[in-house]
Structures are given as structure tokens and as C-alpha cells.
Amino acid sequence: MTRTQGSEAKSARGGRASKEFHDQLVALLPKLRVQALALTRNRAAAEDLVQDAVANALAAQDSFTPGTNFAAWMHRILRNRFISTLRKQRETTDIEDLPMSAFAVGAAHEDRMVLKELSRALGRLPSDQREALFMVVLQGLSYEEVAQATGCAVGTAKSRVFRARRQLQTWLAGEERSERQLPRSERIEAVLIGELRAGV
Structure with missing residues (x-):
């Protein structure tokens, strides 16, 4: 196998891994929304949290090890993003004053x-x-x-x-x-x- 063929094979594997990553992410979105709603108790805030978590996951895609628990990896990203957001909000408002929404x-x-x-x-x-x-x-x-x-x-x-x-x-x-x-x-x-x- 020439160097060019090896490079093409590696690129093809990378493309398959990227597609698999995106497919898993899309399939997990409903569960991420449920978790976000449980954390924020606000539908708009939950949607924002999911979007931020997805953006973080896409940026960190290379750090995910294929074959490991993708759902747990994503749930941890979402939870960490939620905690980070709370810390920022704590500087301007009391957490107890955050809005609640009915289901x-x-x-x-x-x-x-x-x-x-x-x-x-x-x-x-x-x-x-x-x-x-x-x-x-x-x-x-x-x-x-x-x-x-x-x-x-x-x-x-x-x-x-x-x-x-x-x-x-x-x-x-x-x-x-x-x-x-x-x-x-x-x-x-x-x-x-x-x-x-x-x-x-």
C-alpha cells in the first residue's frame, strides 16, 4: 500500500467515524432535552442548554473515543455546561430566583x-x-x-x-x-x- 492509499484509507475511516458521531448525537437529542428540562425546569433554557452542549460536543469530537459510552459522554457535557451556566448566573442573580415553568x-x-x-x-x-x-x-x-x-x-x-x-x-x-x-x-x-x- 502506497502512502497515498494509506492516507485515503485513513480519511475514509475518519469520515465514517464523523458520520457515526453525528448519527449518535442526533439520536440522543430527545433524551438530552429531557435531561436539560429536568435540570433547568424551563423549556427555553433547556433548549439553549442542549444547543450549547451539542456545540461543545462537536468542538470536542476528536476527544471522544469510538466504542465507549456516547450517551454518558454527552450527558456529562450537558451537565457540565449547566453547572458552568449556573456559576455565571450566580454572579448576577440568586439561583433561587431562577424562573420555573410548568410542564x-x-x-x-x-x-x-x-x-x-x-x-x-x-x-x-x-x-x-x-x-x-x-x-x-x-x-x-x-x-x-x-x-x-x-x-x-x-x-x-x-x-x-x-x-x-x-x-x-x-x-x-x-x-x-x-x-x-x-x-x-x-x-x-x-x-x-x-x-x-x-x-x-
Whole structure:
């Protein structure tokens, strides 16, 4: 093989890798939007966050190792971008003053009140718990993938999801008791897995 042929083969492999990278990125966009919405609680801010994360990923494309977990790599970029944005905003505004948006959902009349309460309760969760819950329930990620994407231990990811679910059950049952005192509620779990997934 001549030097020219070797160069052409390398260029062809690079083109295939670039196309595969872009295909994976496009396929992951819906899940990135869900994660961004979980972090920002604002649809416009979530869209901006996804665009910034995609721009960062494209700029850092050469640093991605083909064959490794692309979704975890992208989720980490998005999360880091979110943290960076928060740090910049902290200089001009208090994080607690950031706007919250309601989840726009089309539900039957009898379900609207439950979904409204669910939206309010999700907004009250700490952001790390809300993010982990969204990644597991809506995106179907494993605890290992959540841990890798958020930079925590697998046990911490499991704990965040467990605590988020129990706290939501407490609030949605109209109780302010600690999560340890609340019995399991199949109706609330069905709302979390069914109605929330349909609504976002």
C-alpha cells in the first residue's frame, strides 16, 4: 500500500467515524432535552442548554473515543455546561430566583390536577434527585449509566432516585412527613411512570 492509499484509507475511516458521531448525537437529542428540562425546569433554557452542549460536543469530537459510552459522554457535557451556566448566573442573580415553568401536558380533565401537583412536587425536589429520577424513569438509563453521566457512585445514583420517589410520594399523598414514614403508593408510582412519561 502506497502512502497515498494509506492516507485515503485513513480519511475514509475518519469520515465514517464523523458520520457515526453525528448519527449518535442526533439520536440522543430527545433524551438530552429531557435531561436539560429536568435540570433547568424551563423549556427555553433547556433548549439553549442542549444547543450549547451539542456545540461543545462537536468542538470536542476528536476527544471522544469510538466504542465507549456516547450517551454518558454527552450527558456529562450537558451537565457540565449547566453547572458552568449556573456559576455565571450566580454572579448576577440568586439561583433561587431562577424562573420555573410548568410542564405542558395534554391530559384528561380528571388527571390534570394530579399532573399539576406532580409538576409542582418535581420542582421542589433537589436538582440532583430530579435529574437522576428523570434519567431512570423517562430515559430508561441504568443506575450505572446515571452514575457515569453525573459523576457519582452507583449507590449514590440509586439513593437519589429512591429518595426522589419517596419524597414525591409523600408530597403527592398530601403529607409532609419524612419519607421513611410514608407507605408505598401504587397510584403515585403509576403517575410517575405513566403520566409523566406521556406529558414531557
